Amino acid sequence: MTSERITIAVAAMGGDNAPGEIVVGALATAAELEVGVRLYGREEEVLAHVPGGVVPDGVVVVDCREVVAMDDEPAAAVRRMKDASVVRCAQAVRDGEAAAMISAGNTGAAMAAALLRIGRIPGIARPAIAVPVPVPGHHPQVLIDAGATVDAAPEWLVQFARMGRVYAKARWDIDAPTIGLLSNGEEEGKGDQLRKTVFDLLRKEAGFVGNVEGSDLMQPGRADVFVTDGFTGNVALKSIESALRSLATIVFTTLESTDEAREASKVVLPLLLGAAEAYDPDLTGGAVLLGVKGVCVISHGSSMAPAVVSAARVAIECVRAGVVQQLRETVTDAG
Amino acid sequence: MPAETHVERGPLGPDDVLAMIRERLAEILEIDEDGITREASFADDLGADSLALIELVEVLEEDIGERTVGFSFDDEDLAELLTVGDAVDYVMARLAANG
16 A cells, blocks of 8 residues: 555546546545546647646646557557557656556457556556446446456456456455356356356355356345456446446436426435445446556546546555555466 | 677577577467477467557567667568568578668
8 A cells, every 4th residue: 555646657548528627626625525637638739628727736737649559450550659648648657657548439449458568567468458447335246357358368357356356345345256157057067168268267266156147246145246258247337237227327317208207216216326426437437457567447438537536536545555566466366 | 678699799590589489489478499390380370469469569669679789670571471481581581681
């Protein structure tokens, strides 16, 4: 644990609402969380969103000219665009100018930048994206991998499980996080060949509780860490997000459907909106790329300013909890 | 960090380059060097994705660049490198072109 002032590198040019919302969020991060912020992007475009064009104390704008587009091939783009904001952020972490980086742009590019510029933790075969999945009245579950490594070998999923456990413990102070293997049935023997092989490997892992199903996500009790390959994890995550959006649409449409419903909504709506904050991706914080030698938080593509602040909170927690060091010690020592 | 197997500073030969690639690829893919043969396909035999290949390219540029200033891979050529042997031959050709 450390109380030293932390500096966060923010990629200003990444995301559907960049640079405006990202800049506003970065300024709010510096003001609200009392951290230093290095904001990487085209200077004139960044400054256009800084009130009065005057950069406040604690914020440094670093001019960089290239932008990785959402449809660029990530690894090639990172190699080619050495002056892209996401690449410069990763270099800042590597060079010790920042303790963590945040990007809301091309997820693959953030991952490639982190991997190629910050580097992998020795012994970890592939990085994985850990996403907190909200659970009503309970601490979040960790879904890992949510999209970093689409084609995964069985041994890599074991490392994902260990990384997810370290992360769950560090973020939510869970003494002994439980691990579930996401499959198509809870009984042993369910799943495709990958799942069956991983099940056998996970038997020896501390905290392993067996298979879990998609229906166990967002439900307390079954497991703290849901382990899967990046393909399945991404599909699961997007399905949850879409279902939540549809549910919200149903509720709000119903509350507008009759005079009585509109009257009732005057009481119910503020309560619902308050409760919904726990499921708002702008407020729940970003996904963390685990397995690289620095803290890299990936915020969703449509991030607004509050999402940047939330992602910064996650980054600060990870830095203060020493997640990277714990991963080095725990995951690689476990063999 | 230079590859530890190459402490001497003579000209690189194909065997040196193969050894360098095997060592670096084993580190990147967290696999045993023994499985990395000249004939091995990056994707089909070794499970190397595009990110792993670019990691390899960048680390080779760094290693070889310490001995041959300006050595680099041309991004346009990367798609042609399908096997370990392709990469060895490519490095040797680039070294020869550099004089």
